[in-house]
Amino acid sequence: MQLQRPFLKWAGGKTKLVPIIRGLVPAEAKRLIEPFVGSGAVALNLDLPAAILADRNADLMGLYRELKRGGKRFIARCAELFTPEANSAEVYYARRAEFNATKDRRRKAALFVYLNRHGYNGLCRYNSRGGFNVPFGRYVAPGFPGVALSAFHQRLAGCQLEAADFRPILAAAGPGDFVYCDPPYVPASNTANFTAYSRTAFGPAEQAALAAAGRAAAQRGACVVISNHDNPTTRELYADADERHELLVGRRISCRPGGRTAVPELIVVYRPRGQRRGIETAA
Numbered sequence: 154m155q156l157q158r159p160f161l162k163w164a165g166g167k168t169k170l171v172p173i174i175r176g177l178v179p180a181e182a183k184r185l186i187e188p189f190v191g192s193g194a195v196a197l198n199l200d201l202p203a204a205i206l207a208d209r210n211a212d213l214m215g216l217y218r219e220l221k222r223g224g225k226r227f228i229a230r231c232a233e234l235f236t237p238e239a240n241s242a243e244v245y246y247a248r249r250a251e252f253n254a255t256k257d258r259r260r261k262a263a264l265f266v267y268l269n270r271h272g273y274n275g276l277c278r279y280n281s282r283g284g285f286n287v288p289f290g291r292y293v294a295p296g297f298p299g300v301a302l303s304a305f306h307q308r309l310a311g312c313q314l315e316a317a318d319f320r321p322i323l324a325a326a327g328p329g330d331f332v333y334c335d336p337p338y339v340p341a342s343n344t345a346n347f348t349a350y351s352r353t354a355f356g357p358a359e360q361a362a363l364a365a366a367g368r369a370a371a372q373r374g375a376c377v378v379i380s381n382h383d384n385p386t387t388r389e390l391y392a393d394a395d396e397r398h399e400l401l402v403g404r405r406i407s408c409r410p411g412g413r414t415a416v417p418e419l420i421v422v423y424r425p426r427g428q429r430r431g432i433e434t435a436a
């Protein structure tokens with residue numbers, strides 16, 4: 154089956170892991186739950202009949218709501234923002250200021266698509282007051298992702314959308330649910346960095362809470378898959394998982410344009426009782 158690409162650029166996008174994740178979905182699964190949906194690379198490529206898509210980023214979930222509600226009309230509004238004249242620092246910073254000030258949800262959502270494609274590296278970053286503060290990206294000609302927006306609009310039919318922390322979303326999981334969790338990763342190599350997170354970031358307490366919530370959801374009957382860096386911290390965190398899949402994933406390195414490296418990643422699975430296959434390790 155061909156892979157669909159999300160319309161947003163998003164740090165940690167998981168299109169490459171889709172073939173592995175597809176293979177982990179139990180035959181009896183009826184609903185997908187993604188508490189860290191980001192650009193939706195996984196949701197877009199798993200065709201379970203129902204889904205709860207959630208993320209703590211309210212701007213992101215506001216955009217998905219407007220796309221779901223407005224469809225073609227909303228996509229046309231986004232397209233109007235992609236003109237050659239709009240690919241300048243002057244227009245970018247004016248629209249960034251408008252995005253941060255506006256109370257018009259539809260306009261804000263369309264501006265989010267523009268900022269994602271014209272901002273530096275497709276980053277999504279906020280200052281301490283909650284203002285989007287990514288600098289202008291200086292691309293030659295940012296393309297409008299019209300086809301990908303339409304594909305995502307189709308996927309959103311029948312999806313429940315929530316702007317929320319992962320805890321209440323995971324608490325709703327039970328029998329028949331396939332839960333895929335792709336949290337902000339722990340630092341790749343140095344566990345001492347673990348304390349360097351800011352107050353609002355995803356720190357050791359959140360990583361531990363996610364592992365516990367995943368385990369609890371499997372005890373209630375859900376199948377729970379979690380991905381992260383493969384390092385001593387995550388191996389310890391997920392030592393009791395029913396399956397561990399270790400793999401090397403090619404990733405772009407932001408400090409070197411065009412530079413790529415292979416990063417060790419870990420996918421763990423907590424299966425409900427009766428569906429356990431025993432520990433297995435796949436290269």
Ligand SMILES: C[S@@+](CC[C@H](N)C(=O)[O-])C[C@H]1O[C@@H](n2cnc3c(N)ncnc32)[C@H](O)[C@@H]1O
Binds near residue numbers: 165195208359
């Ligand atoms: C690694 S990204 C997910 C990428 C996604 N799998 C994709 O393919 O684009 C992690 C996501 O977690 C979200 N996030 C961070 N903290 C969260 C929290 N406490 N609860 C829910 N979502 C959170 C971020 O907004 C971000 O979209």
